[in-house]
Amino acid sequence: MSTQRTTRAGAGQTAGSAGRGRADKRLFQTIAYLLLSIVSLFCLIPFVLVLSASLTKESSIIENGYQLIPTLISTEAYSLLFKYPEQMLKAYGVTIGVTALGTAFGLFLTSMTAYVLARKDFKWRNGFSFFFFFTTLFSGGLVPWYLLIVNYLHLKDTFLILVLPLLFNVFYILVMKSFMSGIPEAIAESAKIDGAGDFLIYSRLIIPLSKPVLATIGLFIALGYWNDWYNAMLFISNDNLMPLQYYLYKMLGNMDGMRRAMIASGAVVNLQIPSESLKMAMTIVAIGPILFAYPFIQRFFVQGLTIGAVKG
Amino acid sequence: MKRYGFWHDALKYRTLLLMLLPGVLFFMLFAYIPMAGVVLAFKQYTYDGGIFGSPWNGLDNFRFFFDSGSAWQVTRNTALYNIAFIIVNNVLEIAMAIFLFEIAGRWFRRVFQTLLFLPYFISWVVVGAIAYNLFSFDYGTINAVLKGLGMEPVDIYNTAAYWPVLLVVVSAWKAVGYGSIMYLAAITGIDTEMYEAAEIDGANIWQRITRITIPNLYPTIIILVLLAIGNIFRGDFGMFYNMVGNNGLLFASTDVIDTFVFRSLISSNDIGMSSAAGFYQSVLGFITILLANYAVRSYDKDRALF
Structure with missing residues (x-):
């Protein structure tokens, strides 16, 4: 192309x-x-x-x-x-930690999900695609989501809540899915004949072939984490967990x-x-x-x- | 055989299903369960009762939201800002894409594109800092310039009338690089034979742009604009909150549904009204995106979202 x-x-x-x-x-x-x-x-x-x-x-x-x-x-x-520099370095540390972990896990989970949805022989792929896609059309809004995280999951002031909300993005799944759909099926077929399982095909064959889209989506995910202040504003009041952007936000205001x-x-x-x-x-x-x-x-x-x- | 079909398939696809599990759990937890939480809009929230145990109160939350007078104000602001953003940003994006395509120097094209795209990479918090640098009454660059010219300083952060224009400019500043790259990709995909034929027929550059480039962009423009219209009731929270914050003086011209919901939840802790407003936005958004998709579908079936 x-x-x-x-x-x-x-x-x-x-x-x-x-x-x-x-x-x-x-x-x-x-x-x-x-x-x-x-x-x-x-x-x-x-x-x-x-x-x-x-x-x-x-x-x-x-x-x-x-x-x-x-x-x-x-x-x-x-x-x-x-x-x-203590506070600033702490904020840097939080942001770097969140970005590194979030990008690694986000990229792994996004590509794995996309791979399954791209498998043409997977009978329920359209149903699952719609399951993910529907969340971009309708949402419960801020309030139930916020209450769920704070009152039910008790994730306020945890490192995890800085990582979780940005872990999956339907748009990234779809972009990756469309890229992987373009990989010739014969490659997976021959590996299957050699006895490779689905996960092995994904991790050993599809991942190396998807490097361009992985690099691009990985950078989009990383930028999202680096620039995130919203989740910190909603859920973080502990100074030790303040990411960089939120630290700047507080400093400005x-x-x-x-x-x-x-x-x-x-x-x-x-x-x-x-x-x-x-x-x-x-x-x-x-x-x-x-x-x-x-x-x-x-x-x-x-x-x-x-x-x-x-x-x- | 057919009776056991489901279990048969489940067994056959067990690895694939297992690979989908994290994603399914994630969206179940963070998207579908909160969707069920919209019942809050019809409830009198109590901390002990929680989302599902609190008593019902019918349409009281909605009545309160609509009677407060905010409903109309925030809906109008959200829609009008988005319309302005769609028009201004798309016109600028198309213009920049055409300019980038037409200039001869490759090096220049890369430099311009790099600079235009730069604002996309910074957070809205940083944009807020830049805005403060420019607009601050005491130290802002704009006022420093005005004072240097012997003019009166302007109190931007306390004057609601400036903000519609400012927000449109800021939105364009951040978005135009991104959009112009998409349009540039579409222009680069236009069949060059058309340009060659036009050249032979003696068309001038203005004719080439208006008769070939722009008509060939119509599909892209229509799709992007329709999809943007589908999101017309979703305000860009990051932008409005970092530019305006909790500055009540500016709300008349800057408050959008998203900032209103956020404030009602976090500042006033009015869970009933904020979930009513949120539900109202979700339903409006759902309807408009379905309509937009319907429009895209009737225009070009392949480009529709679903």
Whole structure:
């Protein structure tokens, strides 16, 4: 499929450049470059603003507000964050743990479920597919779900509740199922003749053949865990279980509380906390790994969207 | 033989069934049991009685929800925001996809695409932080610029009127990269012979786009828009909550069903009304998605959800 796309794209380019030198085309391309540049800058500048603000001296922010280019550069916010990093490192630890465990288990369970649904000889596959799919059409809503978790399963303030809700996603199951349906059946047939069981076929044959879709869905799952704050907001009140995004959320909304906690823990002796630059520094710390990994992982997401788009 | 069919099959598929078990248990527990929990909407919740033991109170919860005046406000806001998002985001996504397709430089195409897609990767909490950086009354960049120009600062977080526009911009900012990649994939799939033929016939670039590219995108556009319409009563909680939070001054123009349900549950602990509102949303959502699917199905059977 991907070779086909490249040839098509290549051909598109030839078709496009056949009229090179034509005024209307040059004009259009100029406009396209211009607008794309504007929109791209629009997407990028907010990140630059946050970065600059995190590196600006607090007194300068108080006086002039946040600015694109800092007038007085200072790393005091970062020094403070890294001087008493205990809470931040804990939050990092929780997020990394949740993301690693959730992605590993999520990927295993999603692919296993998808494999069964992709097996054309499995008599009840349509029934089970509908069982999963129906949950995207109708839901009991927030309240029964919340009460079930808090009052019946007693999962409030547990590590597990940060992992469980994002473990399965019907859309990911369906994308994987459609990928696995494209794997020639002859492969599984011959293994079956050699006496391999269903699980063995899945784990030894289908998994290695599904690497592209596993990489893509795995990254989608990992991004979902890394960015999750919602489940923490609903279910976590223990500071030791606060993931990174929720820690940032609390810091943005409750600088006074944060200040008191820092004073109580001896992190600062007086009330002089650069709270405005600190908020922005914490934002940078929270998105740092994503921004760092982004150039390398981006193409997998593009791949995933394209699979989804083809499927509809 | 046929009488034993089920057990025969169950035995035959035992490994496959076992492999499905985790998923089935998961959705049973976290989706189907809560579905049964919608009975809460018709009950007076008591902690001791729980979901199934609390006494019934008929339609009282719904009466309370509709009489509060919030029902109409949050329904209207949810639908109107989603309509605005669908229109603005799709128009921008298609435009960006066409631009990305038409520009000649491959390197530029990759750079632009990378930058457009960037906002998709950050959480709504981080978007909230960025919004604070821009909109804060005392320190916000926007006000810093306005003050620098000798103008009066604007109190964005206390003015409901700004928010419909702001939220549409923020939604587009985060979503357009994602959507334009889908449309770009659709454009790249268009048969190039059409472009070549148009070129020979002397079509200019504007004609190529309006007569070939856009008509060929219609199927994709129709499907994506119809599916989005199916979700018109589902608000993006993460966005609204991180942008607006519990700022009551802005509710008139920013409160959606999802934030209302959340607040009624967590802040007011009004389990009866929040489950009534949640049930109302589930039913509305279910009906609209069925209608949307019906529309997709009659347009193109293969692209329908079910």
